[in-house]
Amino acid sequence: MRSRRTRGLVTVAALVALAAVGGHAARGSDEIALTGAGPVPVVTVTRVPAPSVTSAPAPSVTTDGDAARRAVEARAAADQAAADQAAAAKKAADAKAAAARAAATKAAAATWVVTKVVDGDTIWVSRAGASRKIRFIGIDTPETGQCGFTEARNALRGIIGGQRVTLTAGAQDDVDRYGRLLRYVDVNGVDAGLRLVKQGYAVARYDSRDGYGSHTREAAYVRADAASPKASCAEPGAGTSSGRTGGSGVTGSWPLAGDTYPCPQSRPVKGNENSMIAHEPGDRYYTVTKPEQCFATMADAEAAGFRPAKV
Numbered sequence: 001m002r003s004r005r006t007r008g009l010v011t012v013a014a015l016v017a018l019a020a021v022g023g024h025a026a027r028g029s030d031e032i033a034l035t036g037a038g039p040v041p042v043v044t045v046t047r048v049p050a051p052s053v054t055s056a057p058a059p060s061v062t063t064d065g066d067a068a069r070r071a072v073e074a075r076a077a078a079d080q081a082a083a084d085q086a087a088a089a090k091k092a093a094d095a096k097a098a099a100a101r102a103a104a105t106k107a108a109a110a111t112w113v114v115t116k117v118v119d120g121d122t123i124w125v126s127r128a129g130a131s132r133k134i135r136f137i138g139i140d141t142p143e144t145g146q147c148g149f150t151e152a153r154n155a156l157r158g159i160i161g162g163q164r165v166t167l168t169a170g171a172q173d174d175v176d177r178y179g180r181l182l183r184y185v186d187v188n189g190v191d192a193g194l195r196l197v198k199q200g201y202a203v204a205r206y207d208s209r210d211g212y213g214s215h216t217r218e219a220a221y222v223r224a225d226a227a228s229p230k231a232s233c234a235e236p237g238a239g240t241s242s243g244r245t246g247g248s249g250v251t252g253s254w255p256l257a258g259d260t261y262p263c264p265q266s267r268p269v270k271g272n273e274n275s276m277i278a279h280e281p282g283d284r285y286y287t288v289t290k291p292e293q294c295f296a297t298m299a300d301a302e303a304a305g306f307r308p309a310k311v
Contacts, residue, residue: 113165270291
């Protein structure tokens with residue numbers, strides 16, 4: 001009877017121990033001591049964590065649609081780059097053209113129109129309604145009535161006739177005693193005065209050698225003068241020419257009746273520089289023509305650039 005009770009107690013104790021082990025297992029690892037019939041072994045329960053699973057990234061899949069889209073985008077970017085480059089090139093070209101136009105306008109504003117060639121070293125010019133009389137710096141040509149006057153004037157007319165000229169200061173004085181501007185006269189980059197010296201129609205003068213002070217182009221003028229022969233010339237009124245008037249061309253009283261602006265009898269042909277028409281005695285408008293130049297013959301007038309009057 002007693003032994004049956006003992007076994008019952010042991011059974012109950014075992015059940016209690018098992019219940020305790022189950023409770024502690026739910027909370028982690030615990031040590032469970034059994035009491036009753038003798039020492040109860042310690043049971044350790046360890047909870048092992050579930051292994052960590054890292055999922056690999058899904059592989060990138062390129063479709064035909066993606067490739068086509070990227071190709072379109074690349075082509076659009078290339079087209080935009082080409083358009084930007086073309087726009088930049090056009091902008092640069094426009095700027096260059098504008099600069100060229102501005103330079104041309106500035107150059108035109110800085111030049112003068114030759115309105116009259118007085119002789120080989122004196123001219124009239126105009127710009128923006130203003131007219132000035134110009135005396136060439138550093139040269140001298142024959143005066144009216146001197147041998148070589150016509151040749152020098154005609155040579156200068158051939159250099160600057162119908163051209164725009166640039167005036168450049170370079171003498172110690174700005175004007176001479178007659179109020180004429182002292183200037184170098186350049187046409188298309190050519191020094192007209194220096195060319196006359198080289199051709200023998202002018203001599204180098206009015207510089208440091210004769211008391212007028214040096215000018216900036218003096219050395220070149222002096223060298224050209226020393227190297228060039230003097231151009232040949234004909235005395236005014238000497239001989240006859242193939243023109244309609246030969247020699248003086250006129251006999252009897254002079255000036256002609258009613259001639260308000262007579263030329264010398266030895267040079268009766270009138271040259272009007274406004275029209276560049278030459279009139280000789282007997283022409284319809286001869287007596288009312290105001291000449292800027294007088295010629296011995298019509299041939300001389302034509303050589304100077306004038307045309308004969310038609311009436």
